[in-house]
Amino acid sequence: MATSRGGAVWAYLDSRKNLTGSACGLAGVVLTFTGVAGPYWPVVVAGLYGAGALLAPPERPAPPDFPDASAQVREVRGDFDRLRAYLADVELPPAAEGRLAELTGLLGALLEPGWVAEVLAADPEGVHAVSRAVRQDVPEAVDAYVRTRWWTRMTPGQEPPERHLERQLTLLHQEAERLAGRLRETEARRQESHTRYLEDRPG
Template sequence: MATNKFIGYLESRKNLTGSACGLVGLALTFTGLAGAYWPVVVVGLYGAGALIAPPERPSLPDFPDPSAQLDELRVDFAKLRDYLNGIELPPAAAGRLTELTDLLTALLDPGWVAAVLAQDPEGVHALSRAVRQDIPEAVDTFVRTRWWTRLTPGTEPPERHLERQLTLLHEEADHLATTLHETEARRQESHTRYLEDRGRS
């Protein structure tokens, strides 16, 4: 550990700047300008250089890039679909869930849509939250509440809440799809304007 610190200091900006200033002190010594106090001059210039050197900049954390995040999300989405295949839902809720998962599948499929999505961190976060939290929680809560409803008939059917939740999640995913489409449309329009401006010039 001490060796690593020593090597790190040798490579640091402080040591490099101090050494450069120390070499200036040696040059002054050889020209006779430092006089009898040349050791003090050399050490002083080294110290001054080490003090004025900019501080070391710590390395940025190595976070996965958006495309890697989407790869992980696809794996989790496959797990979610396996889980959902084992759940029996009322027809209306099952239909809403199918619409939602079909839309998520289209957004997560590798290709140009995913490439556009990878440039939208908020969109990736929204999909991640839907796949890893919102959909599993909505379905699991329905399954547990449905069991209690059998013991207390006459209460509000839990499938109504599930249908509403799935509808809201579909609206969010649809809004994301619309946003990505608008991004591509703006890109196309920008390219048209660029070509028009280039033609006029």
């Protein structure tokens, strides 16, 4: 408790209110030495200090330092590398493996360092979609297939789990394609906007 009170005292001593009040109080001391304050100088000094403390802007806590969009893309890229290392150790049927290769190829292209990743970083929904695919959707689809495949071997005659995996990977690839198309449209609008600017610019 004593440590908490001591910290509060030090925090106040370093606060804007105390610094502004002290500056105003110092002005009162100057007035005292020049004879302006007269015998009421303690009241003048205290009043000026209080007025300065009241007029000082309130303390503003620093906002949280969240990573910017480019940093988020770099983090997803690192997770994507770990995902590929995981997928390299998983045995999949040929059809599913082909669809997975198409999906990871597209995700890898979107995360490629350079201007493409910069376009992605400017689209928060796109960053979220890629992050969700890399960190949740793809590993969940593959892991669920591996688990279900084992149970299917124990109880034959059930629906082949690779059908669900292929369908899931197809849906994820379609989602990534829609994102890529949206990003392309963004760049196309940027190009068209520059064309209009050049056309409308005075000669």
